[in-house]
Amino acid sequence: MKRIYVNEKWCLGCHLCEYNCAFANSGSDDMVKALKDVRINPRIRIEEKQGISFAVSCRHCAEPLCVKSCITGALSVDSGVIEVNKDKCVGCYTCIMVCPYGAIMPGSDGSVIQKCELCTNNAFGEPACVTGCPNKAIVFEER
Amino acid sequence: MKYVIIGNSAAAVGCIEGIRSVDKTGTITVISKEPYHVYSRPLISYLLYGKTDEQRMKYRPDSFYEDNGVKALLGVTAEKVDYEQKKVILNNGAQIPFDKLLFATGSEPFVPPMAGLDEVEKKFSFMKLDDAKALQAEINPESRVLIIGAGLIGLKCAEGILQKVKEVTVVDLAPCILPSVLDEEGSEIVQKHIEEQGVKFCLANSVAQFHQNAAILKDGTELAFDLLVVAVGVRPETKLAAAIGCKVNKGILTDAHRATNLADVYAAGDCSESLDITVNQQRVLALLPNAYMQGETAGITMAGGEKRYDKAIPMNAVGFFGLHIVTAGSYDGEAYVVKNGGNYKKMVSKDNLLKGYILIGDVARAGIYTSLIREKTPLDSIDYELIKEKPQLMAFTATERAVKLGGTKIED
Ligand SMILES: Cc1cc2nc3c(=O)[nH]c(=O)nc-3n(C[C@H](O)[C@H](O)[C@H](O)COP(=O)(O)OP(=O)(O)OC[C@H]3O[C@@H](n4cnc5c(N)ncnc54)[C@H](O)[C@@H]3O)c2cc1C
Numbered sequence: 142m143k144r145i146y147v148n149e150k151w152c153l154g155c156h157l158c159e160y161n162c163a164f165a166n167s168g169s170d171d172m173v174k175a176l177k178d179v180r181i182n183p184r185i186r187i188e189e190k191q192g193i194s195f196a197v198s199c200r201h202c203a204e205p206l207c208v209k210s211c212i213t214g215a216l217s218v219d220s221g222v223i224e225v226n227k228d229k230c231v232g233c234y235t236c237i238m239v240c241p242y243g244a245i246m247p248g249s250d251g252s253v254i255q256k257c258e259l260c261t262n263n264a265f266g267e268p269a270c271v272t273g274c275p276n277k278a279i280v281f282e283e284r
Numbered sequence: 285m286k287y288v289i290i291g292n293s294a295a296a297v298g299c300i301e302g303i304r305s306v307d308k309t310g311t312i313t314v315i316s317k318e319p320y321h322v323y324s325r326p327l328i329s330y331l332l333y334g335k336t337d338e339q340r341m342k343y344r345p346d347s348f349y350e351d352n353g354v355k356a357l358l359g360v361t362a363e364k365v366d367y368e369q370k371k372v373i374l375n376n377g378a379q380i381p382f383d384k385l386l387f388a389t390g391s392e393p394f395v396p397p398m399a400g401l402d403e404v405e406k407k408f409s410f411m412k413l414d415d416a417k418a419l420q421a422e423i424n425p426e427s428r429v430l431i432i433g434a435g436l437i438g439l440k441c442a443e444g445i446l447q448k449v450k451e452v453t454v455v456d457l458a459p460c461i462l463p464s465v466l467d468e469e470g471s472e473i474v475q476k477h478i479e480e481q482g483v484k485f486c487l488a489n490s491v492a493q494f495h496q497n498a499a500i501l502k503d504g505t506e507l508a509f510d511l512l513v514v515a516v517g518v519r520p521e522t523k524l525a526a527a528i529g530c531k532v533n534k535g536i537l538t539d540a541h542r543a544t545n546l547a548d549v550y551a552a553g554d555c556s557e558s559l560d561i562t563v564n565q566q567r568v569l570a571l572l573p574n575a576y577m578q579g580e581t582a583g584i585t586m587a588g589g590e591k592r593y594d595k596a597i598p599m600n601a602v603g604f605f606g607l608h609i610v611t612a613g614s615y616d617g618e619a620y621v622v623k624n625g626g627n628y629k630k631m632v633s634k635d636n637l638l639k640g641y642i643l644i645g646d647v648a649r650a651g652i653y654t655s656l657i658r659e660k661t662p663l664d665s666i667d668y669e670l671i672k673e674k675p676q677l678m679a680f681t682a683t684e685r686a687v688k689l690g691g692t693k694i695e696d
Contacts (some may be wrong), residue, residue, distance in 0.1 A: 146691040149682065188678045190670075195689060197677060206651075209298070209580065210573030213324045213336075214343040229340050231330045234647055235573065238601040238610045241659075242688065243649025243675050251606070284691045 142221035143283050145259070145268055147196050151278035152187075154194035158270035158279055159183040162198075165260050165269035182249045184257040185270045185279075196270065196279055199223060199244045199257040207236035207245060207256075215253075222261050227253045285310035287586060288372055288380055290362045290524065291388030292316030293325060294572045295553025295579035297344055299386050300352050302583020302591070310587065312354045313380055315372065319359030320413055321346065326572060328416035332444035338413075367528040367546065384548050384586040387525045387536055388579060391518035391554040391570055398432075400494035407512040410441040422511055423449050430499060430509035432491065434461040436602060438515035442483050443604050452483050453507060455499070459488040465600050465611050469621070470642050473628050474609060481605045520555045520568055533557055535568040540592040542582035550586055552578035558596040562613040562639050562657060569598055595658045601647070610650040613640025613657045620672055631672060636662050649675035 163181035164172045185198035201223050208216045208223060215229035216236060230253040236245045237254065248255040259281075260268045271281040287303055289296045292314050300312055327341040349356045361375040365385065372380045393409040401407070408419050419441075423429070427449040431438045434456035442452045454461075460471035461478070475485060486501060493500045499507045520535035530544045531537040536551035538544050540559075544551055553575035557566040577593055584591035599612035607626075617634030627645035631638060631653070638656040652675035655661070671679035677688060686692040 144691070147689045149685065149690070188676055190678050193678070193682075195677075195685065197689065200689075206573075209576050212294075212326045212572045213341070229336070231327065231335050233326070233601055233603060234608055234610060234650075235601040236651075237647060238599055238612065238650050238654055239573065240649075240651035241655035242677065243652045245651070246648065282691075 142201070143281050144201055145198055145257070145271060145279060145281055146284065147279050149193060149195035149278070151276045152194045152196065153276050153278070154187060154189045155275065156187050157273050157275060158185050158196050159187060161269040161273035162257075165263050165265040166255075168263070170264070182246070182255070184244075184246070184255055186246075197242055197244055198270065199240075200242055201257075201259070206239040206241070210235050210239045222259055223256065224258050224262065225254060225256055230254055285587070286381055286383045287312045287386070287583075288382035288384070289314045289386045289388055290372065291386075291390055291553065291555070292318065292322050292356065292358065293388065293390055293553065294343065294575035295388035295390070295555075295582075296386070297322055297348075298576040298579025298581075299388060299550075299552060299583035299586070300354055300579075302580035302585075302589075303587045304352050304583075306584055306587035306589040309353075312352065313382075314349070314354055314356045315360060315362045315374065315380065316356065316358045317361045318412060318414070321356075321358070322348065323413055324572075325412065326440075328410065328413055329440035329444035331413075331416050332420055332441075332448070362524060365524050365528050367549070370548075382548075385550065386579070386582050386586065387522075387530075387544075387549070387551040387555055388553050388575075389521040389524065389555040390575075391568075392521050393514065394517040394519040395514050396516055398491050398494060403496050404494050404512050405496070406510065407514060410437055410513055410515050411518070416444075419445065419511070419513070426450050427511055428509045429453070429511045429513065430455065430507055431513045431515060432456070433513075433515035433517070434458065434485065434487065435464060435515065435517065436462065436600065437518075438513070439478065439604060440602070441513055441515060442478070443481075446482060453486060453509070454483060455486045455489055455491060455501065455507075457488070457490045461485065461487070462609075465602075466609070466642060467615060467630060469623075470609075470611075470628055470630065470644055473626070473644055474604060474607065477607045477626075478604055518554070518570060520570075522555055525549075525551060525555070533566060537566065540581075540594045541585040542578055542593065543585060550582040552582045559594065560596055560598060560614070561594070561660070562597050563616075567598075569596055571599065573599070597654075597657055599654060601650075607645065608643075608647045610643045610647040611641065612650075612654045613638070615640045615642075633663060633668075636664055638663060652676065 162183035167175035169175035324343045364373040535557040554570040581593035617632040630642040632640045667679040
């Protein structure tokens with residue numbers, strides 16, 4: 142299955158992926174309206190330090206600890222994509238406790254979690270972070 | 285192949301999904317005392333709170349048994365296992381033959397002897413959906429509720445009902461709340477937060493005597509109450525397994541494949557023990573993720589596949605009134621502690637390994653810490669000073685990151 146991979150040597154640390162992610166998952170079709178004066182809470186996050194930077198988002202693990210640990214059954218795998226059913230999630234953060242990548246985070250009001258679903262459940266259809274990456278530091282590939 | 289599972293909760297579901305990843309055709313029968321489609325046990329407090337409902341708290345979709353070719357016998361009890369004849373005998377007289385059997389019987393509430401407990405008319409455990417429903421039916425805005433036990437279950441119950449009753453008082457023998465999960469400092473922070481919501485605590489105390497609707501505590505305090513919840517602890521349900529000769533310590537003993545000492549008999553979840561790798565001891569780790577993964581390992585093994593579950597650690601993610609707590613591992617070793625406003629962090633290391641941690645408040649990316657414990661990552665192979673500040677992948681080497689994020693395969 143196609144997954145997101147990052148090559149930190151190519152990452153400029155521009156944070157565009159974070160903005161594109163927040164926009165793609167905002168439900169709005171106007172980027173300015175969606176992001177202006179908003180403190181974004183993207184599902185992909187840049188780590189940076191002393192000239193090194195890279196993006197972190199869900200790896201869609203073949204043996205997903207988050208799904209196996211989810212106490213409610215809100216996390217599940219659909220054709221390899223790990224998805225969250227926000228209706229079932231109660232925000233216990235067990236998945237945050239077990240994800241080795243730190244790729245799951247509280248949603249904006251903290252009552253449920255959010256994670257990368259490869260833009261399969263928004264209008265974008267393909268990962269917005271990849272499409273918008275100016276230096277191909279984030280790719281969506283079968284490996 | 286005929287698979288039979290006693291119990292119908294997280295361990296059972298793990299087993300079913302494990303079996304089906306290997307064997308699509310064998311028959312699977314699930315036997316469940318509780319007359320419900322599999323539900324998430326920890327959600328009973330959220331049900332009372334109003335954050336979920338019976339439909340949404342189902343642990344798997346309505347079509348789960350059908351999708352997995354499972355015959356679910358709900359609302360019946362397995363009374364006996366005939367190991368010689370390889371069959372399970374139910375309370376309705378039915379006999380269910382098996383080739384492979386899983387004990388996924390979970391735990392039962394432990395009620396210590398307390399003087400006068402028999403006189404208390406309205407008393408509850410807080411373990412199952414029916415307990416929550418019974419409590420829900422009795423509480424009203426005038427109810428004074430006394431909870432015995434300041435562990436996870438007692439406090440979750442307190443959170444679930446606080447807004448719907450007049451008063452909630454929690455009594456515990458231990459001087460601190462959540463004694464099995466938190467250290468003293470962490471307990472104080474969480475206790476203060478819960479008290480601010482209106483819950484009262486009587487700690488380092490216990491009930492000396494019940495007189496109908498009054499409890500006289502050891503220190504002489506008299507507490508009047510309308511409803512009593514006993515949430516002192518749980519005990520692995522091991523009777524049936526012990527009766528056929530399975531080795532039982534506190535819980536049923538198994539190997540890393542979840543096989544018991546008896547051929548074709550397996551055990552998973554709260555009824556069994558696992559090797560806690562942070563202390564290298566067999567323990568009951570009564571936690572849902574553990575139950576699921578043990579069940580899955582058992583299922584794969586029962587179906588002839590290869591799977592080990594050998595990275596078990598204690599770990600808890602829990603919130604009370606919006607304050608989040610994540611803990612993992614054990615706390616014996618060198619401690620690094622940071623207190624910052626409402627946030628608390630403790631990391632415990634020993635022998636070049638992270639052994640345990642406590643995070644209260646800011647729990648972001650806690651799983652990076654958990655993975656250091658689970659994978660026994662040598663701390664000198666990462667930038668420990670950096671990761672102590674906050675969980676981050678930057679603390680790993682670029683080569684390691686290329687594996688984690690870049691899709692580089694590890695050659696072995
Ligand atoms: C209020 C509460 C909150 C919790 N919160 C958390 C949490 O936040 N995080 C966490 O990780 N864990 C939590 N837990 C613990 C978690 O629920 C358990 O670890 C988990 O449910 C264990 O699953 P299990 O499959 O081993 O057994 P159980 O869930 O105990 O289920 C066992 C089932 O087997 C049935 N059974 C037993 N004997 C027989 C028999 N002879 N015949 C037929 N059926 C039988 C029982 O009736 C029961 O339905 C909580 C528990 C409670 C009660």
